[in-house]
Amino acid sequence: MFVGALVALAPRPAAAQDDITIGVSWSNFQEERWKRDESAMREAIEAAGAEYISTDAQSQSAKQLTDVENLIARGADALIILPWDAAAVIPAVQSARNQGIPVVGYDRLIEHPEAFYISYDNREVGRQQARAILKVQPTGNYVFIKGAPTDPNADILHKGQMDVLGERIESGDIKVVGEQYTDGWAPSVAQENMEQILTRTTNEVDAVVASNDGTAGGAISALAAQGMAGAVPVSGQDADHAALNRIARGTQTITVFKDARKLGRQAAEVAIELAQGAELPDIPNTRTWDNGPRGVPMTARLLEPVPITRDNLNVVLEADWIDRATLCRGVETDAVEVCR
Incomplete structure (x- = not known):
């Protein structure tokens, strides 16, 4: 106020x-x-x-x-x-x-x-994140790694995510096993929150809807420590270089290019x-x-906003947002078309 x-x-x-x-x-x-x-x-x-x-x-x-x-x-x-x-x-x-x-x-x-x-349009960003995760994981145990509680955008994003996932949650196809704000949008906080959720659920997590690339990176670090990186779809936004490389390497599912x-x-x-x-x-x-x-x-x-997955990484290359060497670092070239 x-x-x-x-x-x-x-x-x-x-x-x-x-x-x-x-x-x-x-x-x-x-x-x-x-x-x-x-x-x-x-x-x-x-x-x-x-x-x-x-x-x-x-x-x-x-x-x-x-x-x-x-x-x-x-x-x-x-x-x-x-x-x-x-x-x-x-x-x-x-x-x-x-x-x-x-x-x-x-x-x-x-x-x-x-x-x-x-x-x-942050609500649409949330929808794009949720659609991409839902496409590859239509059922199972979902985690929401939200943004900072001091930022109204965190809740606007979550509203967009729920526009897509709400009915699946109500029907029981999706079970929310963790939902946590991330103080300051800090990746270290997101990692700690994700670690706690994995411990509480004994690693029974099928999908992570993370609200930006920083929180996605933290969540993926926690998943990697359990040998789960790449097996669990994770969303993000901002098209950070590290996130785009994670998409090319297969550990992050989507970022949203703004x-x-x-x-x-x-x-x-x-x-x-x-x-x-x-x-x-x-x-x-x-x-x-x-x-x-x-x-x-x-x-x-x-x-x-524009959703970016492995299928359209050419968009960020053509926009001169990232160079091919940075995008494709550590990627098996046969796995990703733009890295061939």
């Missing part, structure tokens, strides 16, 4: 494009992908003649609040925020809005009616438009979206 009532203030006077400063608050750089997002975002901001300034919250909610105030003090005309804790950051968002500074919630939902939300370069560029463009005085409804290719935990209506742009 954000503190205080919404304060309707006139926005700052629109700035000329070459006088604009865009402040970006990053939650951390733990995941491989955030450096890609940042590179594309910074390039787009600077190509437009604006200035890029940024901070790294280093996985600390209190630091992120201070970081946002610091970006405002340094003259940010608009903010892009990747929240560490989506609820804890709301007072900083409200402070920015009280000062007439527009805010773009980046990739992770910040459920505030005056923040623009840009991400990939081109971070595209998302970073579009977030930069939206922030610049808002800094120039555009209102939220003026931004093209948006929709009203209210599927967050509190049902707050948001102005959102949701990009379409």
